[in-house]
Amino acid sequence: MAYVDGFLIPIPKRKVAAYRKIARLAGKVWREHGAVAYCECVGEDLAIPGGTSFPKRVRAKPGETVIFAWIRYKSRAHRDRVNAKVLQDPRLEKLAAEPMPFDMKRMSHGGFEMLVDL
DSSP states (O other), X not given: OOEEEEEEEEEEGGGHHHHHHHHHHHHHHHHHTTOSEEEEEEOSSOOOSSSOOHHHHTTOOTTEEEEEEEEEXXXXXXXXXXXXXXXXXXXXXXHHTSXXXXXXXXXXXXXXXXXXXX
């Protein structure tokens, strides 16, 4: 069964360009190590009435937006194999040593089994 790692990240709007560079490298690394898909999206239409908006959910501060991202795998076991390789990749080790353009403590993430895939 397909599996997805999902992420929700509040980020200052002025740092989106810096984040894009990181996301492009990360996407390349994940795909090279076997991820089926890698997607990173920046919030654009977030003031939708009803429910709890993403900015409210992550307690976005003034001047921040939200990154909504996911990585798709063939299964959870496939995810675990891919991530084991990714964690050993020197490109990401180098990247992890640099300051991130967002507050890592405010990032939300988790693994999800696909419920519907049309």
